[in-house]
Amino acid sequence: MTPRLLRRRPCQRSGAFVASLSVLFSRPAYGHGFGLRYDLPLPLVLWIIGAASTVLLSFLIVAIAVRSNASVEAPTQLNLLRWQITNAVTGGKPRLIARLLAVAALILIVVAGIIGDQTPTRNLAPTAIWIAWWVGFCYLSAFVGNVWSVVNPWAAIFDWCEQLLSKPPASRRARVNWPKSLGVWPATALFLVFAWLELVWEGRSIPSQLAWLAIGFSVLTWTGMFVFGRSTWLTHADPFALAFGILSKFAPTEICVEHAGCDTRAAYGGTVVTDRGEALDCDRCYRAAESRRRWILRPPGVGLLHTENISHSLMVFVIVMLSTVTFDGLMATPFWQRIEDALYVALPALGDSRLAIINTLGLLSFCALFIAVYRLVATLIGHASKKRMTPDAASRAFVLTLVPIAIAYLIAHYLSYFLIQGQLLIRLASDPFGFGWNIFGTAHFRPDIGIVGARFVWYTSLLAIVIGHVAAVSLAHIIALRSFDDPRLAIRSQIPMLVLMVAYTMMSLWIIAQPIVE
């Protein structure tokens, strides 16, 4: 322990630390998944700079767009697998090791949750699930690539079982065909459930409850994969594969696998199918044909221009995802606190679970509000395009352009939380079950809350939000130019989207300018 850390705890009461932590978490703490946030509100002057540059840059992009009517060229791509070193890194063996590690981590988390100490900060499960896995993989997906599709432990276990049990390993075909009308609605519903668990559920920081949830999710996932086929389940019903997949469309890398020797190819009448990394689903094709694998380096964000496969339900999934992330921030503001207080006093009939009910309703109405507003914007785009695009087509074409704003907000809202609360993992690595072990000698590590200063957090947040906004406006502009042959019409049709994006960015800025209330 450093002297500085020692000075932070001048009280005589260190012996009571463990006992008091259990007391701390016995009361419900409403807000994001787990742990406290110590962010200072964004100062007014930075808020004004952010707001002004948001509006100014929006106009600048549109002004430049009016003048250039050049067609949008395909972005430059580089296949990283042209070098031996990258081939070695992404080959079968490293992938197997990564998957084994992920499976080991999943098992460790579940076991820790069930048999370990139930104090949230002394058990690996809450920190590993909410901070390392959920926030960590959001960041990895957005800034590296779809790492989750490579390491997904549920998919890995299913693959291995399938290889062991079926000889020859051929049965990739679904036992029941996925109903077309179902789209990705199951994933959307499951994502809403997940958001509720993260934001409202009282048991979210209790290790054993999290472990049982993980077990339940495993049973659901494997049953679904068995019945509907692995890749169908991952692309239609698994909320995490889908969410990380959407975030990774922004990422600078993408792994593509061509299905050359499997049933997927047969299902498409013998033609080679390229899996664009949504669910790197064909273990056999991945391992078999190194030449059919590409690991593309591309400019960040261009993946969001692939809007061909966006169904109506996927559009709703994206909006639900964005709205729950924003609602997380809203819940910690004094504004929401006042609403909560007012409703708490006004609705005594609901009893002890009032707060949970109020927050559940808040979450659902916030989602509904986002969907309604987006729907309205899509209608306006349809109207502005002189009926060349139906509102439904517009809502599907432009929905991914909102993703950069959400990613920027993920940085602004979670970065310091991730860096501060994430340090708990250093301690938990030595004592994952809270049994008093000290495997790596780090069991007494105390998180340094000064690891990032307020200025660093402010400037990073502001920069992220402004850059995210610029990316979103530019992407929407490219899609508009692609959709309408007339540049003037493209600009006109973009105005509703631009207004929505400015409003969404302002909201992100407003939330981080609010003092955090727990």
Next chain:
Amino acid sequence: MRFAYSRRTFLTAVLLVTAIGKVLAEDRILELAIHNAESPAKPPVLSVLQNDQVVVRLTSDKPLHVHLHGYDIESDVAPNLVTTLRFTATATGRSPIEIHSNEPRKQRPLAYLEVRPR
């Protein structure tokens, strides 16, 4: 009128931020009086600058346990005795000072400590 308003606001918690002289300009003293183990309706915010010496002096009419999050300082508070928390505000951020109790109801923090960058 102003006096009545102050009294009502600080009925359950009294916050006094005092700067004592030029020599101790960087010592920030926060006095927190807790009545009946309750938090005030609107928790006061103690704003200090980074690296200030902070002294929190707590009094309570009931025995309780308080915890300053972030800096992770906790202490028992005995009735009718002044309990002092003393530390250097090295890290910026906003951390709540809370009463720890077994009561399941959501309780507001006693106060917030806001450490602003210099």
